[in-house]
Amino acid sequence: MSYKVGILGVGAIGTLMASLLYPNKKLSLSLYNRSPKQQLSIFNDKKEKKIPIHVETSLPEKRKLDFLCICLKEHQVKNAHTFLAGLIGVETKVIVIRNGIHHKEALLPYTSERNIIEAVIDCPVQPIADGRYEQLNKPVLIINRTAFSELFISLFSPADIKINCILNIKTIAWKKLCESAALGAILCLAGESCWIFKDQRLVNLHKKLLQEGVQVAIADGAEIKEPIFIEAIQKKLVNYPPEKGSSMLSDRKRGAPIELGAKNQVISSLGKQYAIETPIHDLVCMLLEKTNNNPTS
Numbered sequence: 001m002s003y004k005v006g007i008l009g010v011g012a013i014g015t016l017m018a019s020l021l022y023p024n025k026k027l028s029l030s031l032y033n034r035s036p037k038q039q040l041s042i043f044n045d046k047k048e049k050k051i052p053i054h055v056e057t058s059l060p061e062k063r064k065l066d067f068l069c070i071c072l073k074e075h076q077v078k079n080a081h082t083f084l085a086g087l088i089g090v091e092t093k094v095i096v097i098r099n100g101i102h103h104k105e106a107l108l109p110y111t112s113e114r115n116i117i118e119a120v121i122d123c124p125v126q127p128i129a130d131g132r133y134e135q136l137n138k139p140v141l142i143i144n145r146t147a148f149s150e151l152f153i154s155l156f157s158p159a160d161i162k163i164n165c166i167l168n169i170k171t172i173a174w175k176k177l178c179e180s181a182a183l184g185a186i187l188c189l190a191g192e193s194c195w196i197f198k199d200q201r202l203v204n205l206h207k208k209l210l211q212e213g214v215q216v217a218i219a220d221g222a223e224i225k226e227p228i229f230i231e232a233i234q235k236k237l238v239n240y241p242p243e244k245g246s247s248m249l250s251d252r253k254r255g256a257p258i259e260l261g262a263k264n265q266v267i268s269s270l271g272k273q274y275a276i277e278t279p280i281h282d283l284v285c286m287l288l289e290k291t292n293n294n295p296t297s
Ligand SMILES: NC(=O)C1=CN([C@@H]2O[C@H](COP(=O)(O)OP(=O)(O)OC[C@H]3O[C@@H](n4cnc5c(N)ncnc54)[C@H](OP(=O)(O)O)[C@@H]3O)[C@@H](O)[C@H]2O)C=CC1
Pocket: 008, 009, 010, 011, 012, 013, 014, 032, 033, 034, 035, 071, 072, 073, 074, 076, 077, 079, 080, 081, 083, 097, 098, 099, 100, 121, 122, 123, 124, 125, 126, 180, 246, 247, 259
């Protein structure tokens, strides 16, 4: 059986997914993106993997896909209507990979809940040039269990990616949100990569941001053991290579909208709903909202 698999959003994570699926000759892979790509490749372990597939930027007619992997940021989904309507058929299984929570909601106008897999990925990927990316780790993808999650997992080589299938992704999504919102905010505001965490004051600030996030996550029903989680994330932080960035920093550097709504803003606004103070996330939002809405750019 040959599956038709599409990737919508061929940026950092979309390119990573394409590099993992492209070697599987039992599937036919199509790539869809807002802007054209002249080239597509990803560096890992000092090797450059090229993905010689044309990236489609329009959809003249509907396609019947078996799987669609959506690798868009939350705020990008609303402008992707033509792709979503044209690529998601009644039988299409949809995998949504992004940071943040509530992955399914924006997709419900296009398909039923049982056809959606929510997914969180742990694998820093950063741009080197247009269409060329660098992958820093072996990816770990965590997906929620559905009737078709094993079939989805079988599309990948276990040597290239670890995929964990779990019953409820809520806690994992919250943990990843706390992590990416804390790291992303600091790097984005400083405009610098992880070398800045040589300064203990910034490690302390990172801890405070994590603590605020975790308090809100717990109030929202996530099951997180705060001290153990914070210690693990901070250990990861101080071991990052100095040149490691974050997707929020990458967006800031190229003048693209920063993924604030799905990250620091959701922590701030749910904090208010649960009467939990989040002063540092509030400050981050106040500043980065201006970056996102700069009338002179
Ligand atoms: N990068 C990382 O290290 C990690 C990222 N994540 C998360 O993964 C998600 C995706 O992030 P990332 O891959 O970094 O983001 P990118 O900005 O690198 O990629 C998004 C891609 O989507 C495309 N796109 C945007 N709008 C549309 C549209 N309307 N129709 C079609 N294509 C569109 C963009 O096209 P264009 O070329 O026009 O901009 C871009 O290629 C985010 O939630 C992020 O937080 C999670 C873990 C690590």
